[in-house]
Amino acid sequence: MKKATLLLALCLIVLLTLPVAGAAIDAVGRGVTVLVDGAAPESFSNAYITDEGVTMVPLRALAEALGFSVRWDQETRTVSVISGPADAARSAVVVLDPGHGGLSTGAGYGGAAEKDLNLSIASQAAALLEEAGLTVYMTRSGDEDVDLYERTVMAAEWEADLFVSVHCNASVIYPDAEGIYTAAFSEDTPGWTLAETLRETMMAATGAGDMGTEARPNLAVLRTAAMPAALVECGYMSTPAELEKLVQPDYQAKLARGIADGVLAYLEQESAPGRILE
Numbered sequence: 001m002k003k004a005t006l007l008l009a010l011c012l013i014v015l016l017t018l019p020v021a022g023a024a025i026d027a028v029g030r031g032v033t034v035l036v037d038g039a040a041p042e043s044f045s046n047a048y049i050t051d052e053g054v055t056m057v058p059l060r061a062l063a064e065a066l067g068f069s070v071r072w073d074q075e076t077r078t079v080s081v082i083s084g085p086a087d088a089a090r091s092a093v094v095v096l097d098p099g100h101g102g103l104s105t106g107a108g109y110g111g112a113a114e115k116d117l118n119l120s121i122a123s124q125a126a127a128l129l130e131e132a133g134l135t136v137y138m139t140r141s142g143d144e145d146v147d148l149y150e151r152t153v154m155a156a157e158w159e160a161d162l163f164v165s166v167h168c169n170a171s172v173i174y175p176d177a178e179g180i181y182t183a184a185f186s187e188d189t190p191g192w193t194l195a196e197t198l199r200e201t202m203m204a205a206t207g208a209g210d211m212g213t214e215a216r217p218n219l220a221v222l223r224t225a226a227m228p229a230a231l232v233e234c235g236y237m238s239t240p241a242e243l244e245k246l247v248q249p250d251y252q253a254k255l256a257r258g259i260a261d262g263v264l265a266y267l268e269q270e271s272a273p274g275r276i277l278e
């Protein structure tokens with residue numbers, strides 16, 4: 001944060017020296033010359049001195065010239081000056097894809113259908129992300145059949161920044177497999193980073209075990225997504241102890257929190273230019 005402090009100090013110096021500059025240019029009306037790093041940008045041409053002798057400088061122009069960004073909240077009439085450029089993370093478009101639906105039930109154990117668990121978890125994650133200010137679309141919001149290829153076509157039409165497919169796992173080989181598993185098309189891609197981030201945040205939110213992240217180039221949604229894409233498996237329905245957790249609303253809420261945290265963490269990493277002030 002050293003640079004931020006420096007810039008803030010600079011900001012204050014500019015403001016403090018204004019009265020002096022103002023006095024010097026009073027002859028040319030009520031205009032004020034504002035120098036930023038020695039130059040007088042055009043965007044400050046509307047700085048002026050009021051009848052009461054108060055020097056007015058456009059805040060947005062000044063903040064942005066110094067590498068800050070400005071947010072205005074109409075409801076509370078609050079101006080916020082934030083270090084770093086505008087927060088790209090908060091304007092992202094996210095697509096959540098609850099796996100299966102309709103006739104495609106996915107895995108089925110103990111009377112629970114995977115399609116229902118997926119929808120419940122994804123819907124809650126969508127609500128959390130909307131609360132955080134993101135634009136969220138779901139490939140289905142009810143118990144409908146959605147073609148596998150249609151899912152990523154929709155995401156492209158919505159101009160999504162990222163795509164997360166939500167599933168629950170099953171294993172016929174390991175009867176006691178437990179934990180979070182995520183997948184991406186291949187390693188060394190943004191999708192891989194997204195998949196690894198999601199696995200970490202989902203484990204942190206639930207306390208579930210680690211089943212790793214894998215490259216799955218044959219999965220249709222990962223192969224056809226035009227944006228960073230990951231698939232998450234929330235746990236093993238084939239393992240009775242984990243199924244018992246997966247059907248509980250409380251546990252589904254934790255999984256949703258983990259997914260939302262992962263999406264937000266990934267977007268924050270991606271908007272890394274905001275970090276130059278750290």
Ligand SMILES: [Zn+2]
Nearest residue numbers: 099106167168
């Ligand atoms: Zn599935």
